[in-house]
Amino acid sequence: MLLSVIVHIYNNQKALEDQAAMWKTWDLGNKVELVFIDDCSSPQLDVSSLPLATKCYRILDDIPWNMPGAKNLGALKASGEWLLFYDTDQFLDSEGLKKLVEQLPALPARTIFRFNRFDLKDHRPLPIHQNCQVIRKKEYLDLGGYDEDFSGAYGHDDSYFERLWTFYGGKISVLKEPYIFDDDRLATQNLDRDKKRNRLLRRKKMRHLHIESYTQGKALLKSTFIFNFLIKCQFIANGRPQSNIRFKWEEIKR
Numbered sequence: 001m002l003l004s005v006i007v008h009i010y011n012n013q014k015a016l017e018d019q020a021a022m023w024k025t026w027d028l029g030n031k032v033e034l035v036f037i038d039d040c041s042s043p044q045l046d047v048s049s050l051p052l053a054t055k056c057y058r059i060l061d062d063i064p065w066n067m068p069g070a071k072n073l074g075a076l077k078a079s080g081e082w083l084l085f086y087d088t089d090q091f092l093d094s095e096g097l098k099k100l101v102e103q104l105p106a107l108p109a110r111t112i113f114r115f116n117r118f119d120l121k122d123h124r125p126l127p128i129h130q131n132c133q134v135i136r137k138k139e140y141l142d143l144g145g146y147d148e149d150f151s152g153a154y155g156h157d158d159s160y161f162e163r164l165w166t167f168y169g170g171k172i173s174v175l176k177e178p179y180i181f182d183d184d185r186l187a188t189q190n191l192d193r194d195k196k197r198n199r200l201l202r203r204k205k206m207r208h209l210h211i212e213s214y215t216q217g218k219a220l221l222k223s224t225f226i227f228n229f230l231i232k233c234q235f236i237a238n239g240r241p242q243s244n245i246r247f248k249w250e251e252i253k254r
Contacts, residue, residue: 096178
């Protein structure tokens with residue numbers, strides 16, 4: 001399998017139906033698979049409209065803003081050499097999928113690839129987004145995946161993944177084509193988007209990595225006592241993603 005497309009949705013049946021309609025226009029062949037994650041929606045999302053070959057899973061623990069966990073579960077169950085992540089309100093048309101698949105075998109290693117984005121209604125350009133990207137599965141897992149310490153509150157999970165990626169020498173590039181189209185009418189509403197908790201967490205994790213990047217700092221942090229003391233007094237937080245898939249989940253039988 002060349003590419004696994006991973007989409008997770010929370011409490012948005014309309015977004016699922018629209019994604020299903022787009023996916024049914026795709027020519028998957030034997031190179032592309034679909035992986036769908038219901039992030040503990042209530043009520044459970046109806047997946048009957050998804051293409052029959054879609055791998056469907058449901059997270060059973062109601063963890064706010066558990067995008068890191070949903071992405072990690074999708075990556076765990078994916079069979080593709082490459083992983084494509086995009087958000088609930090983002091769409092890739094059939095021609096765009098074809099262009100992406102054609103490019104993948106020639107793309108260089110140690111590089112995340114992102115997309116130019118346009119508004120679905122009026123095609124005005126939008127900023128390139130961190131949560132819409134394609135990456136090799138092995139490189140994703142070698143990095144540790146998304147850090148689930150950020151689950152439970154909003155924000156900075158994407159920016160920390162990017163910072164961790166570049167900290168260890170990874171590159172980021174933007175593909176000329178295909179394009180991703182956004183429909184902001186499908187964005188999930190009425191959620192707490194306060195970034196304060198995760199902003200501080202990201203800062204403490206980066207402080208750990210920067211200290212460890214120096215010879216003396218690395219020697220200092222080898223002491224379990226000192227490392228745990230610095231975490232206990234909240235000067236640092238562990239900068240490496242730990243113990244992914246910290247929740248119960250199940251396959252959705254169809």
